[in-house]
Amino acid sequence: MADEPKDLRLLFGFKIDCKDRYKVNREKDQMSVTVIDYKAGNLTSVLKALRHLGVEPEVTDGDLSPVESAERIVLPGVGHFSATERLDATGLTPAIRAAIARGVPFLGICVGMQWLYAGSSEAPEQPGLGHFAEPCTRFAESTEKVPHVGWNSLEVKNGSRLLAGVEPGEYVYFTHSYKGPVTGDTAATTFYIEPFAAAVERGNVMGVQFHPEKSGGTGLKILRNFLSWQAKERE
Amino acid sequence: MITKRIIACLDVHGGRVVKGVQFVDLVDAGDPATQAARHAREGADEIVLLDITATHEGRATLLDTVRRTARELFVPFCVGGGIRTADDAAQVFEAGADKVSVNSAALADPKLIDAIGRSFGAQAVVVAIDARRDPKAADPVRDAEVFVQGGRKPTGRRVVEWAREAEARGAGEILLTSMDSDGTRAGFDCELTAAVSESVGIPVIASGGAGTVGHFVDVFAQGKADAALAASIFHFGVSSARSLKEELAKFGVSVRLPC
Numbered sequence: 051m052a053d054e055p056k057d058l059r060l061l062f063g064f065k066i067d068c069k070d071r072y073k074v075n076r077e078k079d080q081m082s083v084t085v086i087d088y089k090a091g092n093l094t095s096v097l098k099a100l101r102h103l104g105v106e107p108e109v110t111d112g113d114l115s116p117v118e119s120a121e122r123i124v125l126p127g128v129g130h131f132s133a134t135e136r137l138d139a140t141g142l143t144p145a146i147r148a149a150i151a152r153g154v155p156f157l158g159i160c161v162g163m164q165w166l167y168a169g170s171s172e173a174p175e176q177p178g179l180g181h182f183a184e185p186c187t188r189f190a191e192s193t194e195k196v197p198h199v200g201w202n203s204l205e206v207k208n209g210s211r212l213l214a215g216v217e218p219g220e221y222v223y224f225t226h227s228y229k230g231p232v233t234g235d236t237a238a239t240t241f242y243i244e245p246f247a248a249a250v251e252r253g254n255v256m257g258v259q260f261h262p263e264k265s266g267g268t269g270l271k272i273l274r275n276f277l278s279w280q281a282k283e284r285e
Numbered sequence: 286m287i288t289k290r291i292i293a294c295l296d297v298h299g300g301r302v303v304k305g306v307q308f309v310d311l312v313d314a315g316d317p318a319t320q321a322a323r324h325a326r327e328g329a330d331e332i333v334l335l336d337i338t339a340t341h342e343g344r345a346t347l348l349d350t351v352r353r354t355a356r357e358l359f360v361p362f363c364v365g366g367g368i369r370t371a372d373d374a375a376q377v378f379e380a381g382a383d384k385v386s387v388n389s390a391a392l393a394d395p396k397l398i399d400a401i402g403r404s405f406g407a408q409a410v411v412v413a414i415d416a417r418r419d420p421k422a423a424d425p426v427r428d429a430e431v432f433v434q435g436g437r438k439p440t441g442r443r444v445v446e447w448a449r450e451a452e453a454r455g456a457g458e459i460l461l462t463s464m465d466s467d468g469t470r471a472g473f474d475c476e477l478t479a480a481v482s483e484s485v486g487i488p489v490i491a492s493g494g495a496g497t498v499g500h501f502v503d504v505f506a507q508g509k510a511d512a513a514l515a516a517s518i519f520h521f522g523v524s525s526a527r528s529l530k531e532e533l534a535k536f537g538v539s540v541r542l543p544c
Contacts (some may be wrong), residue, residue: 090406093354094381097383100509129408197487199488200290221288223330225361242287260305261361264360265359266325271527
């Protein structure tokens with residue numbers, strides 16, 4: 051078997067440089083991250099990836115003070131959209147809204163991304179944050195299987211800061227049946243049955259439909275981009 | 286484009302990776318954490334760790350193994366073997382698994398599938414099915430018999446019918462092992478895999494019989510598999526996920542070439 055991956059160049063026209071993907075950066079001072087636990091699936095993988103990148107996350111499942119003092123917020127989530135009801139019940143929703151308004155960088159993952167939209171047809175009675183005006187919907191009926199499970203490619207829009215340095219031909223891991231629409235805020239699209247929003251980004255508010263904590267070196271790079279995200283110089 | 290997944294399977298016994306032929310004659314094949322990390326680095330899309338002893342006394346060992354294996358693993362990680370209750374599953378998730386695979390216990394009490402799915406989401410529940418073709422059945426393939434306890438005990442359940450029930454109860458994926466092919470390196474049972482894959486709307490992972498690149502091409506094309514599991518092909522330096530995928534790409538199979 052050939053050691054030299056000639057096929058990569060054939061497929062993508064160049065060889066992806068992977069050497070910095072697993073790098074750990076411990077030199078940053080602003081590395082405090084608050085992770086929201088709303089009891090939708092387990093947080094272990096997200097916490098593990100953040101620790102790998104050199105931060106010790108603070109987890110809250112209802113205490114508002116870690117959100118009020120947060121320097122960065124991650125909202126993970128796998129499972130059903132209705133679980134986000136807990137964010138309303140605990141008062142975390144207005145606390146997160148206030149943090150976002152303060153300019154705190156926010157990353158929603160999977161259901162955590164979908165929550166940034168108006169809502170989801172998975173649980174029509176449960177509103178999302180409404181930061182992005184559209185609703186999330188289920189994949190259209192087709193011959194393809196739903197859920198969309200597996201590694202799929204990203205088409206990254208120019209200017210995405212969250213996905214900076216992600217090259218064509220890099221893959222990330224998805225597992226979901228509902229998705230956000232492609233709009234002006236879409237930072238990357240992925241095709242499965244139809245094009246959908248694999249990532250969304252407007253200012254300090256970011257979301258990814260895939261699981262960066264489970265997407266190998268590519269996912270770690272994206273998480274590192276989030277951890278080093280700084281507000282742009284004010285004019 | 287969605288890619289076909291190549292999943293590395295580690296059968297674990299007493300905290301060590303082992304491999305046997307048709308569930309017997311086990312040989313030592315290394316440390317699970319080391320093996321998992323190597324497979325992920327070499328491009329495996331997912332790691333499955335199956336505790337094939339799964340005795341009560343072995344639970345603490347397993348959780349320790351899961352914790353060690355998960356620590357520096359950043360691809361999906363599924364753990365199976367001896368998960369009898371939603372509490373067992375919760376412990377395995379807490380130790381760092383992303384998915385659990387249930388087999389015997391789900392057949393004994395199918396509500397286990399619903400219970401784990403409710404707490405952790407359907408994406409976290411893989412129902413593993415060990416099936417053997419039944420020459421006496423009207424349709425030996427669709428009516429392949431489902432076995433439990435590591436292939437030792439027949440259940441009387443039929444493979445397609447059980448896979449559909451698992452899906453209806455909220456399973457996120459089916460891990461289908463052909464007992465006829467397992468360990469032989471003579472190829473997957475493509476007919477069995479296609480029969481199940483075409484009967485459910487959730488991904489099917491084919492398992493049992495991988496020996497050559499061509500076997501993987503066949504199970505994706507004819508077997509309609511969404512993913513394929515390989516254990517022996519990855520051990521003892523026979524092949525790596527990367528070289529396997531580079532070969533698959535030449536055959537037109539859509540795969541993720543690892544970064």
